[in-house]
Amino acid sequence: xxxxxxxxxxxxxxxxxxxxxxxxxxxxxxxxxxxxxxxxxxxxxxxxxxxxxxxxxxxxxxxxxxxxxxxxxxxxxxxxxxxxxxxxxxxxxxxxxxxxxxxxxxxxxxxxxxxxxxxxxxxxxxxxxxxxxxxxxxxxxxxxxxxxxxxxxxxxxxxxxxxxxxxxxxxxxxxxxxxxxxxxxxxxxxxxxxxxxxxxxxxxxxxxxxxxxxxxxxxxxxxxxxxxxxxxxxxxxxxxxxxxxxxxxxxxxxxxxxxxxxxxxxxxxxxxxxxxxxxxxxxxxxxxxxxxxxxxxxxxxxxxxxxxxxxx
Amino acid sequence: xxxxxxxxxxxxxxxxxxxxxxxxxxxxxxxxxxxxxxxxxxxxxxxxxxxxxxxxxxxxxxxxxxxxxxxxxxxxxxxxxxxxxxxxxxxxxxxxxxxxxxxxxxxxxxxxxxxxxxxxxxxxxxxxxxxxxxxxxxxxxxxxxxxxxxxxxxxxxxxxxxxxxxxxxxxxxxxxxxxxxxxxxxxxxxxxxxxxxxxxxxxxxxxxxxxxxxxxxxxxxxxxxxxxxxxxxxxxx
Amino acid sequence: xxxxxxxxxxxxxxxxxxxxxxxxxxxxxxxxxxxxxxxxxxxxxxxxxxxxxxxxxxxxxxxxxxxxxxxxxxxxxxxxxxxxxxxxxxxxxxxxxxxxxxxxxxxxxxxxxxxxxxxxxxxxxxxxxxxxxxxxxxxxxxxxxxxxxxxxxxxxxxxxxxxxxxxxxxxxxxxxxxxxxxxxxxxxxxxxxxxxxxxxxxxxxxxxxxxxxxxxxxxxxxxxxxxxxxxxxxxxxxxxxxxxxxxxxxxxxxxxxxxxxxxxxxxxxxxxxxxxxxxxxxxxxxxxxxxxx
Numbered sequence: 001x002x003x004x005x006x007x008x009x010x011x012x013x014x015x016x017x018x019x020x021x022x023x024x025x026x027x028x029x030x031x032x033x034x035x036x037x038x039x040x041x042x043x044x045x046x047x048x049x050x051x052x053x054x055x056x057x058x059x060x061x062x063x064x065x066x067x068x069x070x071x072x073x074x075x076x077x078x079x080x081x082x083x084x085x086x087x088x089x090x091x092x093x094x095x096x097x098x099x100x101x102x103x104x105x106x107x108x109x110x111x112x113x114x115x116x117x118x119x120x121x122x123x124x125x126x127x128x129x130x131x132x133x134x135x136x137x138x139x140x141x142x143x144x145x146x147x148x149x150x151x152x153x154x155x156x157x158x159x160x161x162x163x164x165x166x167x168x169x170x171x172x173x174x175x176x177x178x179x180x181x182x183x184x185x186x187x188x189x190x191x192x193x194x195x196x197x198x199x200x201x202x203x204x205x206x207x208x209x210x211x212x213x214x215x216x217x218x219x220x221x222x223x224x225x226x227x228x229x230x231x232x233x234x235x236x237x238x239x240x241x242x243x244x245x246x247x248x249x250x251x252x253x254x255x256x257x258x259x260x261x262x263x264x265x266x267x268x269x270x271x272x273x274x275x276x277x278x279x280x281x282x283x284x285x286x287x288x289x290x291x292x293x294x295x296x297x298x299x300x301x302x303x304x305x306x307x308x309x310x311x312x
Numbered sequence: 313x314x315x316x317x318x319x320x321x322x323x324x325x326x327x328x329x330x331x332x333x334x335x336x337x338x339x340x341x342x343x344x345x346x347x348x349x350x351x352x353x354x355x356x357x358x359x360x361x362x363x364x365x366x367x368x369x370x371x372x373x374x375x376x377x378x379x380x381x382x383x384x385x386x387x388x389x390x391x392x393x394x395x396x397x398x399x400x401x402x403x404x405x406x407x408x409x410x411x412x413x414x415x416x417x418x419x420x421x422x423x424x425x426x427x428x429x430x431x432x433x434x435x436x437x438x439x440x441x442x443x444x445x446x447x448x449x450x451x452x453x454x455x456x457x458x459x460x461x462x463x464x465x466x467x468x469x470x471x472x473x474x475x476x477x478x479x480x481x482x483x484x485x486x487x488x489x490x491x492x493x494x495x496x497x498x499x500x501x502x503x504x505x506x507x508x509x510x511x512x513x514x515x516x517x518x519x520x521x522x523x524x525x526x527x528x529x530x531x532x533x534x535x536x537x538x539x540x541x542x543x544x545x546x547x548x549x
Numbered sequence: 550x551x552x553x554x555x556x557x558x559x560x561x562x563x564x565x566x567x568x569x570x571x572x573x574x575x576x577x578x579x580x581x582x583x584x585x586x587x588x589x590x591x592x593x594x595x596x597x598x599x600x601x602x603x604x605x606x607x608x609x610x611x612x613x614x615x616x617x618x619x620x621x622x623x624x625x626x627x628x629x630x631x632x633x634x635x636x637x638x639x640x641x642x643x644x645x646x647x648x649x650x651x652x653x654x655x656x657x658x659x660x661x662x663x664x665x666x667x668x669x670x671x672x673x674x675x676x677x678x679x680x681x682x683x684x685x686x687x688x689x690x691x692x693x694x695x696x697x698x699x700x701x702x703x704x705x706x707x708x709x710x711x712x713x714x715x716x717x718x719x720x721x722x723x724x725x726x727x728x729x730x731x732x733x734x735x736x737x738x739x740x741x742x743x744x745x746x747x748x749x750x751x752x753x754x755x756x757x758x759x760x761x762x763x764x765x766x767x768x769x770x771x772x773x774x775x776x777x778x779x780x781x782x783x784x785x786x787x788x789x790x791x792x793x794x795x796x797x798x799x800x801x802x803x804x805x806x807x808x809x810x811x812x813x814x815x816x817x818x819x820x821x822x823x824x825x826x827x828x829x830x831x832x833x834x835x836x837x838x839x840x841x842x
Contacts, residue, residue: 057648057651057652059655103830106830107829107830109644109647109648110586110647110648110651111829113651114586114588114781114785114829115826115829115830117778118778118781118782118822118825118826118829119822119826121778121818121822122819122822122823122826125815125816125818125819125822126816126819129815129816231774235655235659238652238655239656239659242652270667272663272666273663275659275662275663276659276660276663276664276667278659279656279657279659279660279663280656280660282652282655282656282659283634283653283656283657283660286649286652286653286656287634287637287638287653360735361734362731362734362735381739381741382734382735382740383734383737383738383739383740386735386736386737387737391735392735394731394732394735398729398731398732398735399729399732400724400725400728400729400732400733401728401729402724402728403721403724403725403728407721410718410721411721411722411725411733411736411738412736414718414722414736414737414738415736415737418737419718459736463736463737
């Protein structure tokens with residue numbers, strides 16, 4: 001139990017440290033990198049809730065990210081107070097999820113995956129046609145743009161979602177979800193309302209995906225309206241979550257960290273190399289190490305303690 | 313010909329067979345009888361290679377078979393007529409039979425064997441272009457048996473050959489099995505209809521809860537008190 | 550809108566639909582035998598296009614002549630991919646197997662996409678031959694040779710495949726494995742080998758479609774997802790495992806898309822996707838297929 005308490009204390013310490021970073025450094029590139037990491041954490045963790053905990057592999061995550069982004073951006077640029085626009089983005093994402101939720105969740109396994117992919121593509125093409133332009137910020141917004149609020153928004157969002165995942169994993173809700181993941185038929189027989197579990201997971205997942213999109217819209221000065229609907233955001237979520245460790249709390253965090261770092265490292269030399277590397281790692285994880293980096297770390301730790309035991 | 317020595321088989325974490333041992337000599341007909349879920353089908357699946365034991369040995373004609381993949385066992389002369397027939401429903405009767413002769417040995421005398429099968433089951437010849445899934449239960453069983461013969465097996469395994477068939481049809485099937493044995497094929501069959509199995513077989517093993525409980529000459533078993541009570545008692549005449 | 554415009558649209562749609570069908574047939578074949586959905590199928594198609602492009606730019610071999618060596622290359626790649634990535638999944642429980650194969654295919658598609666960018670840059674490429682612009686006119690409608698050839702090729706290949714599946718022993722083994730793999734194994738069929746050859750065949754079929762795309766249209770590293778989706782739509786329309794139906798459904802999709810472009814313009818792809826979702830929802834076994842699982 002004390003190890004558990006230590007982990008919590010460590011986490012709080014890390015969060016406090018992260019909160020102080022903007023005060024400790026003026027390096028914008030570092031702050032931008034951290035914002036990217038926080039965004040990836042939100043993207044991946046929200047996906048993790050659906051896939052890691054209920055076992056529903058969705059390939060349409062970008063749709064909700066995009067909906068959050070576009071809602072937030074448009075409302076905010078029209079003059080809505082940002083926080084309201086931000087939350088509305090999350091809500092719109094959820095509304096859409098609930099509309100397609102019933103028919104979508106009826107689909108089994110691969111049909112759910114390719115169905116959500118199809119859905120996400122429809123959205124992307126539609127938005128791309130309705131709004132083919134760049135989403136620019138009005139002049140006065142640009143004038144008052146500062147990085148720090150973006151940093152804190154993304155940090156807070158990342159923290160909240162990690163806490164939510166933590167709570168889910170410990171609550172009865174989480175047990176229900178994981179039962180669905182392990183064996184849906186058995187769960188049904190045991191009295192678990194599997195559909196309800198999936199809808200709840202879908203709601204939480206898409207809400208935070210929408211918020212992540214809102215944060216994206218707040219952070220980026222200009223981008224094409226259909227960019228957040230691009231399937232790469234879905235792919236990023238999968239890569240990060242699986243390589244880090246799907247179904248774990250820490251996995252997506254570790255994955256996001258390395259993914260962002262690799263991306264920045266190679267941005268001038270091999271712009272997409274981080275995707276290539278993670279793609280290969282991803283395949284290796286699925287074939288050999290389903291628990292991802294988290295499992296690898298656990299194995300290494302076991303190896304070390306075993307060595308210690310035999311030495312000491 | 314076939315030696316099963318202390319095999320233990322599990323489905324995941326669920327153990328189905330415990331230290332099962334028996335043997336089959338050439339040209340014999342041996343029956344495995346016992347209640348539902350006792351492990352009879354599991355045994356056949358293990359012999360044919362669909363399942364692997366985690367302990368124990370299987371020897372066919374002296375050769376250890378544990379690592380042998382399914383298709384190799386067929387080439388060696390073991391053929392299984394599975395539970396529920398296992399036909400290819402979308403393919404024609406003729407195609408099903410042709411697939412039975414897939415092995416090199418089977419293909420080399422395919423036409424000859426086909427004629428023999430048609431002699432045994434004339435109705436298959438009539439229906440040879442028909443899709444296997446559209447046949448009646450009895451016809452499907454005949455096709456399954458015919459298909460099993462196409463590989464020219466030395467040992468033919470039957471999983472519940474009378475399942476779902478009328479008593480009359482079951483009798484016909486059993487007569488055919490007897491004929492097949494007469495032509496030199498060793499038979500191992502599992503069967504719910506204990507009386508029919510014992511009347512055809514030379515020897516029998518009783519399987520209960522994944523273990524061999526009793527064994528012996530089938531004539532003796534027909535008279536055995538325990539068997540009479542457990543398996544023959546409530547049979548309608 | 551005149552009848553001529555409509556008819557011309559229809560014709561172009563049928564031409565590209567033949568390629569959709571060819572792409573889908575490979576995917577369907579693989580799923581039937583292995584019960585795995587390879588979502589990197591579009592990338593294999595792209596690879597076929599780039600191999601053709603290489604044969605043409607490096608050795609000046611006409612793309613239709615390089616079909617054979619190109620098919621051979623794709624066949625080898627397919628075998629390698631099967632052995633390395635999909636074969637280990639074969640032993641798994643059906644649901645886990647399908648999910649993991651989806652994930653592996655997904656990872657593969659990203660790797661190939663990036664490899665393509667590295668090797669050929671992100672620009673569009675096309676194979677331009679001397680007869681690229683040729684064609685004939687009939688009733689005022691234009692029939693470009695290359696696109697017509699694409700349709701003819703697709704038809705020939707699929708007919709050949711049908712013959713292979715119905716007349717040869719190995720072809721029957723493939724069909725048997727698709728219907729009941731356990732029984733197929735009990736016939737003495739080597740399931741591992743059958744799966745590997747089927748996967749390699751699927752890759753070859755995709756590659757051939759890619760060849761035509763490189764000549765008649767254009768190829769670029771990001772095209773994989775687009776084509777995978779097209780193949781998926783067709784496969785779902787026809788029913789997983791239905792080969793002949795896949796060709797027909799492909800042509801239907803192509804024609805529908807092309808004609809709907811006249812009415813909804815840039816939303817023509819959405820039409821296909823919406824049909825896809827409707828079929829998934831209401832009739833997952835496809836318009837012509839039977840239920841799986």
